[in-house]
Amino acid sequence: MGQLDNKVALITGASRGIGAALAVGLAKHGADIAICDLARQAEALADVKRQVEAEGRRCFAHHVDVSNIAEVESAVADITAETGGIDILVNNAGILKPSLLEELPEADWDAHFNVNAKGVYLMTNAVLPQMRARKNGRIINIASIAGRQGVATQGHYAATKATAITLTRVYAQEVGMDGITVNAICPGIILTEMGKNNLGSDEAIRHWQDVAALKRLGYPDDIVGPAVFFASDLSAFVTGQALNVCGGIYFH
Numbered sequence: 001m002g003q004l005d006n007k008v009a010l011i012t013g014a015s016r017g018i019g020a021a022l023a024v025g026l027a028k029h030g031a032d033i034a035i036c037d038l039a040r041q042a043e044a045l046a047d048v049k050r051q052v053e054a055e056g057r058r059c060f061a062h063h064v065d066v067s068n069i070a071e072v073e074s075a076v077a078d079i080t081a082e083t084g085g086i087d088i089l090v091n092n093a094g095i096l097k098p099s100l101l102e103e104l105p106e107a108d109w110d111a112h113f114n115v116n117a118k119g120v121y122l123m124t125n126a127v128l129p130q131m132r133a134r135k136n137g138r139i140i141n142i143a144s145i146a147g148r149q150g151v152a153t154q155g156h157y158a159a160t161k162a163t164a165i166t167l168t169r170v171y172a173q174e175v176g177m178d179g180i181t182v183n184a185i186c187p188g189i190i191l192t193e194m195g196k197n198n199l200g201s202d203e204a205i206r207h208w209q210d211v212a213a214l215k216r217l218g219y220p221d222d223i224v225g226p227a228v229f230f231a232s233d234l235s236a237f238v239t240g241q242a243l244n245v246c247g248g249i250y251f252h
């Protein structure tokens, strides 16, 4: 028996990094999986689908830009029809292009808010009606410790992640009466494309490894356990919370 047997989880930004690890990880715990990512990620998305199916679970892949309401609503309708219903939503899709705020082009400000903040709101609103009807649901937002601390060269990104944490708290209060929990995971530095690009050098990696209480940086699989906790009945009485998963580099 897995913690997520008979559940269906929809994961955005699932062609690589944390999203791909969550797709395979939640499948290992028994869930059928719907994976979404941009059309340009088609090949990588197909590879993740094969990995999920190798775990013996069903997997449905869709090309969705989470900042586009028409694509979001049509994908959620299609996934609902093919799976029978979405029990778990993981809002994982995100972008980070570092810049000092004074040098940040307006278009980059808009792009970060469109994907990292509006994407959470669009996806969540699209799945909520069916979760409310079933009086059950689990929503997990992948935020960041940057959203709590604020980080130089990531001001725009950190602001979107602070928004994701605030949306987590507000949705939790607005949907809890229908048996739906909403929680956030705030990863620290995870060694994905995004994490490595952001650190920039081996020296920076060594520096942050030394800062971390656990003396290492994170891997995508480090996010799976906390996600299973929030996705399952293990966390039935937990909502509106944001959990740092950072190996001890940030403590608030």
Ligand SMILES: NC(=O)c1ccc[n+]([C@@H]2O[C@H](COP(=O)([O-])OP(=O)(O)OC[C@H]3O[C@@H](n4cnc5c(N)ncnc54)[C@H](O)[C@@H]3O)[C@@H](O)[C@H]2O)c1
Pocket: 012, 013, 014, 015, 016, 017, 018, 019, 036, 037, 038, 041, 064, 065, 066, 067, 091, 092, 093, 094, 095, 096, 115, 142, 143, 144, 145, 186, 187, 188, 189, 190, 191, 192, 193, 194, 195, 196
């Ligand atoms: N890696 C880290 O150190 C770290 C730390 C804190 C938080 N996070 C967050 O974790 C999540 C996953 O990050 P990652 O490190 O795996 O990054 P990543 O860049 O490896 O993966 C992000 C995925 O999101 C997809 N994506 C981007 N824009 C999209 C859109 N508009 N619609 C649909 N999909 C889109 C990308 O194609 C990609 O597959 C992000 O929300 C990120 O902000 C990452």
